[in-house]
Amino acid sequence: MADQLYLENIDEFVTDQNKIVTYKWLSYTLGVHVNQAKQMLYEYVEKKRKENSGAQLHVTYLVSGSLIQNGYSCHKVAVVREDKLEAVKSKLAVTASIHVYSIQKAMLKDSGPLFNTDYDILKSNLQNCSKFSAIQCAAAVPRAPAESSSSKQLEQLNLEASSEAQASNEPTTNGHGPPAAKQVSQHPKGIMGMFASKAAAKTQDTNKETKTEAKEVTNASSAGSKAPGKGNLMSNFFGKAAMKKLKVNLDSEQAVKEEKRVEQPPVPVTEPKLAAPTSLKKAGRKAEPMKMQQREKKSNRGKRIELSDDETKETEHVKKKRRRIKLPESESSEDEVFPDSPGAYEAESPSPPPPVSPPPEPVPKIEPEPPPIKSSSGEHKRKRKRVLKSKTFVDDEGCMVTEKVYESESCTDSEEEMKPKTPSVHRPSAMAVKKEPKEERKGPKKGTAALGKANRQVSITGFFQRK
Amino acid sequence: MFSDQAAQKAHTLLSPPSVNNATFARVPVTTYTNSSQPFRLGERSFNRQYAHIYATRLIQMRPFLVHRAQQHWGSAIGVKKLCELQPGERCCVVGTLFKAMPLQPSILREISEEHSLLPQPPRSKYIHPDDELVLEDELQRIKLNGTINVSLLVTGTVLAVLGSVGDDGRFLVEDHCLADLAPQEPVPSLDMDRFVLLVSGLGLGGGGGESLLSTQLLVDVVTGQLGDEGEQCSAAHVSRVILAGNLLSPSTQNRDSINKAKYLTKKAQAASVEAVKMLDEVLLQLSASVPVDVMPGEFDPTNYTLPQQPLHPCMFPLATAYSTLQLVTNPYQATIDGVRFLGTSGQNVSDIFRYSSMEDHLEILEWTLRVRHISPTAPDTLGCYPFYKTDPFIFVECPHVYFCGNTPSFGSKTIHGPEDQTVLLVAVPDFSATQTACLVNLRSLACQPISFSGFGAEDDDLGGLGLGN
Numbered sequence: 001m002a003d004q005l006y007l008e009n010i011d012e013f014v015t016d017q018n019k020i021v022t023y024k025w026l027s028y029t030l031g032v033h034v035n036q037a038k039q040m041l042y043e044y045v046e047k048k049r050k051e052n053s054g055a056q057l058h059v060t061y062l063v064s065g066s067l068i069q070n071g072y073s074c075h076k077v078a079v080v081r082e083d084k085l086e087a088v089k090s091k092l093a094v095t096a097s098i099h100v101y102s103i104q105k106a107m108l109k110d111s112g113p114l115f116n117t118d119y120d121i122l123k124s125n126l127q128n129c130s131k132f133s134a135i136q137c138a139a140a141v142p143r144a145p146a147e148s149s150s151s152k153q154l155e156q157l158n159l160e161a162s163s164e165a166q167a168s169n170e171p172t173t174n175g176h177g178p179p180a181a182k183q184v185s186q187h188p189k190g191i192m193g194m195f196a197s198k199a200a201a202k203t204q205d206t207n208k209e210t211k212t213e214a215k216e217v218t219n220a221s222s223a224g225s226k227a228p229g230k231g232n233l234m235s236n237f238f239g240k241a242a243m244k245k246l247k248v249n250l251d252s253e254q255a256v257k258e259e260k261r262v263e264q265p266p267v268p269v270t271e272p273k274l275a276a277p278t279s280l281k282k283a284g285r286k287a288e289p290m291k292m293q294q295r296e297k298k299s300n301r302g303k304r305i306e307l308s309d310d311e312t313k314e315t316e317h318v319k320k321k322r323r324r325i326k327l328p329e330s331e332s333s334e335d336e337v338f339p340d341s342p343g344a345y346e347a348e349s350p351s352p353p354p355p356v357s358p359p360p361e362p363v364p365k366i367e368p369e370p371p372p373i374k375s376s377s378g379e380h381k382r383k384r385k386r387v388l389k390s391k392t393f394v395d396d397e398g399c400m401v402t403e404k405v406y407e408s409e410s411c412t413d414s415e416e417e418m419k420p421k422t423p424s425v426h427r428p429s430a431m432a433v434k435k436e437p438k439e440e441r442k443g444p445k446k447g448t449a450a451l452g453k454a455n456r457q458v459s460i461t462g463f464f465q466r467k
Numbered sequence: 468m469f470s471d472q473a474a475q476k477a478h479t480l481l482s483p484p485s486v487n488n489a490t491f492a493r494v495p496v497t498t499y500t501n502s503s504q505p506f507r508l509g510e511r512s513f514n515r516q517y518a519h520i521y522a523t524r525l526i527q528m529r530p531f532l533v534h535r536a537q538q539h540w541g542s543a544i545g546v547k548k549l550c551e552l553q554p555g556e557r558c559c560v561v562g563t564l565f566k567a568m569p570l571q572p573s574i575l576r577e578i579s580e581e582h583s584l585l586p587q588p589p590r591s592k593y594i595h596p597d598d599e600l601v602l603e604d605e606l607q608r609i610k611l612n613g614t615i616n617v618s619l620l621v622t623g624t625v626l627a628v629l630g631s632v633g634d635d636g637r638f639l640v641e642d643h644c645l646a647d648l649a650p651q652e653p654v655p656s657l658d659m660d661r662f663v664l665l666v667s668g669l670g671l672g673g674g675g676g677e678s679l680l681s682t683q684l685l686v687d688v689v690t691g692q693l694g695d696e697g698e699q700c701s702a703a704h705v706s707r708v709i710l711a712g713n714l715l716s717p718s719t720q721n722r723d724s725i726n727k728a729k730y731l732t733k734k735a736q737a738a739s740v741e742a743v744k745m746l747d748e749v750l751l752q753l754s755a756s757v758p759v760d761v762m763p764g765e766f767d768p769t770n771y772t773l774p775q776q777p778l779h780p781c782m783f784p785l786a787t788a789y790s791t792l793q794l795v796t797n798p799y800q801a802t803i804d805g806v807r808f809l810g811t812s813g814q815n816v817s818d819i820f821r822y823s824s825m826e827d828h829l830e831i832l833e834w835t836l837r838v839r840h841i842s843p844t845a846p847d848t849l850g851c852y853p854f855y856k857t858d859p860f861i862f863v864e865c866p867h868v869y870f871c872g873n874t875p876s877f878g879s880k881t882i883h884g885p886e887d888q889t890v891l892l893v894a895v896p897d898f899s900a901t902q903t904a905c906l907v908n909l910r911s912l913a914c915q916p917i918s919f920s921g922f923g924a925e926d927d928d929l930g931g932l933g934l935g936n
Contacts, residue, residue: 006484024687024692027692033488033490034488034692035696035699038480039484039485040484042480042481042483043482043483062693062694064470064694064698065470066470066471072877072879072916073470074903074916074918075470075906075915075916076919076920077684077688077694077919077920078919078921078922079680081922084922094470094474096473096474096695096697096698097473097696098481100480100481108922110922110923111921112676112921114680118683122748122752126748126751129690129751129752129755130690130752133490133690133691133692134489134490134491134691134703135492135493135702135703135756136490136492136756137492137493137755137756138493139495139790140754140755140756140757140789140791141789142788143789
């Protein structure tokens, strides 16, 4: 009989396996409503006691009710041992509920093990912790990953738009408040309007500029027909020389991107940051201008302003603006994320947020991406050579750090340098783990990976070769 | 009250399993608006001096005080500025108080070599019988004598004093008045009981086993796992949970790691990492069932100066999947179902406690309401952002529920203002020490403490239950 089955189960758990069976544990294990689990436990206790009065069963109860204390009517919720149950009940003015909390064979000295049992079963059921609960909340719906990341991006868009607005206009608030949301709504319209009309982007304000560039980079939802339009816009930024290459790259990029991203246009300002991880993961081929963008962003982090020929003054200006915006954010995210960055890379893939990492994702992550993109791409028209060089610099904390980094030298003599903020000095062993993805993240990781390799001497002569 | 409502249904759980188990739907959010916008900082610049915040505070408060002064002492009394004072003339002056305290820790005195002082050990109160009050307005300052309670008042309070200048150049005070409560919107009437749970000082990562079980019991009650049907039904009426600061324990701060050598701390993980993971799990359980507002506190990983900015969502990867989780500022202001809430994580009240003779946190809370300023001691002894346009800590509107977190014990009082304002004051106790939280009934605007306990090795009857005060 199904009725007897649970009794047997409980019997097995308590006597044979010597477990502490709490109502929550039983509820998750048998997949029943919490109240039913409590009733099952009670039934079991009653039955066992009737059958065998010398049963070695210790039961704890949950008592709750109100009590007058210090002039307040305090609601008490307590887990008590069976022997104290009556005493506690008598102290309460109004008893709201009593039910079995747990059954176990051994006598418990304190309630610590109860907590541990509950905690363990909860850990394994975190995603549906409210499934068997007596209260269901209609508002508590887990957000879809795309939705959550876009909402975060929207937030960041607000913040960035606010700082940009403040930079360009007189601060209208106390000098510290985020701006109204109306700016945000204007931007999406501006982006779509831009692509629809194929208007020259130069005359638009810097806000729209960044978004155009971002759009070029990601091309989330725009159809292929927009490519020519985009090409026109981009040419305004990057000069005719790169136009043709751009178009080719763009189209291929689009095809790759469209199927993967379900991002909406209104959140492109943060795209530049996301673009790198995206394309890296798809092993996308990036267009030159995007490369330049990534590079400029990375250079920003490294506090170097490297411009190539193709970049116009506008992008420079935009980049400066972006740098200012990004710094406060990156500062905040940096501290939290850096100690975690080795582990975070691996955690990235299984984490719920979409493969396109959400904005809170640390900016440093972008650093690794761009150089590998360059190296893996076969379509770059610019000749790049990767040269292992030794770089000595003084980092933030005043320590001198020497790193061996692969630098890409191109004919336009702009240097690409990987400068992870947490240099190899901090995490050589952790970096050793990164050997596998090393292929993809050769560039920025080279500094750290090189050090990892230095620790691991392959042969006795390895010492001499590594000059 | 929560208990009474909970006890209304019959006890069903000490019985064989029934086929149908009731499931209650959480009361839906009817109206909620977050009005903490003044406390949100965008681009922050610390290039300004703090004089501006005092200037703007005085400018904003002056009209309120002039109005109150005229109410108290009649319109015949002239309100003068300090520079217009004539000796012997009885008049009223509005200005900011400064309390000169010899025991106040001063970094300049500490590092000054001529005094060669050792750093002062931290004390619980820095008041001293030799403290002096000085009234400052836009241009001048004057020392105060007379019938004014020096030990009670703190620096940064804006008030109006009535008296005259004596021959010694000091102002002889006859009477003083505060700005008193701000105007208040009427409370809407609700048709059914709705509760808001206020908790503060969860203190995760502190290693206290007792407090962990109590935290789990709290979460279980709110999410409807614990208790009989009556209690679960009442718990379904909890429409919101506000965590008022100090979610992490002070022991997670690792202050001493700054002094240790770098090579020792290089690979050590901060204690707050584990604590934040635990917090994430707690928040996940809560936000899967009820809207939660999380305010940062003194020991939480956010900025130090008031107003503290919300915790970053990247720390809570599991919980932020739910839109019911809201990370908010400290201080926090919101309108929940038409009832205006305003509260802090307790730094303002504990700072006033240190520099004033007031002993009861609830009394201090009331006093800040009467002074019409959330934390008058900022920026003098409490870190604050250098505002210059407006002082966002001035009460523009009087809330219906005013709370502060992390007090040593639970306290709740209803006070009345001169224009028939009614405010429920709640001193939310530190959960890690008292295992007590507060349930505010939005319909009756009353507060009931709710406490949790397990059982320990000691054998006394209500040893675990007798906590709270």
